[in-house]
Amino acid sequence: MLTVAALAGALLLSQVSLVSANHDSNSNNHQPAAFKAFVKRNNIVPRDDDGVVDRTFIEAEIHRIAGKYSHGHKNYNFNEIFGGSKYKQKRATINDAARELERREIARQKRMLTKRSEGDGTVLDKRATSAQVALTDWFSGGHDSMYYGPGGIGTPVQTFNIDFDTGSADLWVPAPSSSTSHKKFDISASSTVTTSSAEWDITYGSGTSQGFLARDTVTIGGIAVPLQVFALANVSAPSLEALVSDGIMGMGFSSIATSGATTWFENAVTDGLVSNPYFSFYLQRAKDLTSASSGTIGGGELCIGCIDSSKYTGSINYVPVTTQGYWEVAMDGVSVNGKLISGTAVSAAIDTGTTLIYLPTSAAAALFASIGGTKSGSNGGYSIPCALTFSTLGLTFGGVTYNIPLSDLVLGFASSGSTSQCLVGIYGQDQIGPDGNPVAIVGDLFLKAVYSVYSYSQGGSPAVGFAVSSTSGVSSATGASAASSTSLKVTQVADVTTIAIATVTKATETLSSNVFSSPPSATETSSISGSSASAQALAGISSTGTDSGSSTDSGSSTDTGEITYTVFSTATGGAAADSTDTAASPSRSSISAGSRPALPSALVLALAPILALLITFSI
Numbered sequence: 001m002l003t004v005a006a007l008a009g010a011l012l013l014s015q016v017s018l019v020s021a022n023h024d025s026n027s028n029n030h031q032p033a034a035f036k037a038f039v040k041r042n043n044i045v046p047r048d049d050d051g052v053v054d055r056t057f058i059e060a061e062i063h064r065i066a067g068k069y070s071h072g073h074k075n076y077n078f079n080e081i082f083g084g085s086k087y088k089q090k091r092a093t094i095n096d097a098a099r100e101l102e103r104r105e106i107a108r109q110k111r112m113l114t115k116r117s118e119g120d121g122t123v124l125d126k127r128a129t130s131a132q133v134a135l136t137d138w139f140s141g142g143h144d145s146m147y148y149g150p151g152g153i154g155t156p157v158q159t160f161n162i163d164f165d166t167g168s169a170d171l172w173v174p175a176p177s178s179s180t181s182h183k184k185f186d187i188s189a190s191s192t193v194t195t196s197s198a199e200w201d202i203t204y205g206s207g208t209s210q211g212f213l214a215r216d217t218v219t220i221g222g223i224a225v226p227l228q229v230f231a232l233a234n235v236s237a238p239s240l241e242a243l244v245s246d247g248i249m250g251m252g253f254s255s256i257a258t259s260g261a262t263t264w265f266e267n268a269v270t271d272g273l274v275s276n277p278y279f280s281f282y283l284q285r286a287k288d289l290t291s292a293s294s295g296t297i298g299g300g301e302l303c304i305g306c307i308d309s310s311k312y313t314g315s316i317n318y319v320p321v322t323t324q325g326y327w328e329v330a331m332d333g334v335s336v337n338g339k340l341i342s343g344t345a346v347s348a349a350i351d352t353g354t355t356l357i358y359l360p361t362s363a364a365a366a367l368f369a370s371i372g373g374t375k376s377g378s379n380g381g382y383s384i385p386c387a388l389t390f391s392t393l394g395l396t397f398g399g400v401t402y403n404i405p406l407s408d409l410v411l412g413f414a415s416s417g418s419t420s421q422c423l424v425g426i427y428g429q430d431q432i433g434p435d436g437n438p439v440a441i442v443g444d445l446f447l448k449a450v451y452s453v454y455s456y457s458q459g460g461s462p463a464v465g466f467a468v469s470s471t472s473g474v475s476s477a478t479g480a481s482a483a484s485s486t487s488l489k490v491t492q493v494a495d496v497t498t499i500a501i502a503t504v505t506k507a508t509e510t511l512s513s514n515v516f517s518s519p520p521s522a523t524e525t526s527s528i529s530g531s532s533a534s535a536q537a538l539a540g541i542s543s544t545g546t547d548s549g550s551s552t553d554s555g556s557s558t559d560t561g562e563i564t565y566t567v568f569s570t571a572t573g574g575a576a577a578d579s580t581d582t583a584a585s586p587s588r589s590s591i592s593a594g595s596r597p598a599l600p601s602a603l604v605l606a607l608a609p610i611l612a613l614l615i616t617f618s619i
Helices: 021-026 033-041 055-082 084-117 264-270 361-370 522-529 533-539 601-615
Strands: 131-140 143-153 158-165 171-174 194-203 208-220 223-235 247-250 278-283 295-304 312-324 327-331 333-336 346-350 357-359 382-385 393-397 400-403 410-415 418-424 426-428 438-442 450-458 461-469 488-494 501-505 510-513 541-543 549-551 557-559 563-569
Touching (some): 055 194, 055 438, 131 158, 143 278, 143 295, 171 208, 312 450, 327 438, 327 461, 333 361, 361 426, 382 426, 400 461
Parallel strands (some): 158 247, 171 223, 312 327, 346 438, 357 426
Antiparallel strands (some): 131 143, 194 208, 208 223, 278 295, 312 461, 327 346, 333 393, 357 438, 382 418, 393 400, 450 461, 501 510
């Protein structure tokens, strides 16, 4: 429970990141009214301008995943039961090819080590290719809604914006006869296409995409797979028509494919077109690159047949796949403040095609009971106090906890009538895996915090690997964190578009924040901009630095970095002025590396006189 003294330490924090002019010019943020109208019309704005979560966005995604996972379950059973010996032979061929690629890579690395130990630095190896595909982040309402990248079909190549989805296994794009506003495949323009009369359809909750199957060369990142089976959709489900991608490439196991066909990556493995039997994802936040609230911007990377070591820190922790349908692995549970919550251990599908996190309802109830959550609405949502009662929340796989940045976790206010309750991006939904058992769906909300690897052979068997993303801003942990110290630097700059509330829990001196909200009005800002540094802080504070620390397998964590907070005001013109307030924070055994620091007591007391002004803000 927060005391009056703790409430007096309330600050407005901004999640807006400063970026160079290059970043802003490279994003499509200037797509003005038309772009904003498009995303609003299609229920794809996670949060309204007033900071309230747009529940229609959540409901649309729930419809999509319900249809996708129900369809995947049916496809898996059909392929397993009726696929016969031909289907089993296909799966064996894929697995054998993946193991052979892994064996070759291990042998290659041994040869390189031997050569180096003998003093011969010239190691010539004929290797298959790999590819790095740049992804675009489509963001709206302050949140990352989808990541997509270029994919080509046909000869010559026709390029489409593709959603690379580890939660499905079909590749499809619009057919020439489709009434879609997205790009359509021109059959007459490809010299290598073969069409068929085989019908195809897939249900996405609120609607169905349907069409027919075809074969053609499919090229991703320069890797061309000939005779790839894909679908041409005459009709696209409304929930997909609303998205910015033209089509979807399923990167799950082919056992859940509606077509029953081998996926593009599986064919690349069996044809020996990739160096390694895995692909990996790095997803970056738009707010780390731009201060715009909506648009598109470079948002990460898909590495095909490769792992990009520059995109993560520490080591990759692999977790075995339990069922070869989705990339489904055992999740130890949800950890709050470094402690696993009883009743949250589940099987989890790692799904790049889903935005949020969905837990079975029993696991969601156990989680929110531990953090003061109450049910909100009828779609599995929960609200929690905006004055967060915890400092870290993460998912634990293979004994390692990967924390989710609180600024990603908190979606917005639960309602327009109150600023005390917030919705988070974890919902309770009872979905089923390929084998019919309950499954959690872990989407981009978590995957932005990690670098994820999807391997068809890790020690001979499929596995998913996780490492802390180089831009996550948080840490992983295998035990309690050690004491740490930080310094606080405050810098005033101009222009703010998003702000947030943070509160101090006096008992633990932990700074918690919901890290979102609306900017103060022009009148409110003008009353602040000419005041003292402490008053100016009320215009918003954002971390522009990182809390650098090191973690070891023993679970110890040392935090010796400097925390830099940026104070935003809406004053225009003139160079940004600097005002600094530096103080060492006390040692904290309850906060892991990467958490925000405890506020110095002197700063809390200094803010007490302006509490009344804070309360008057329209947030």
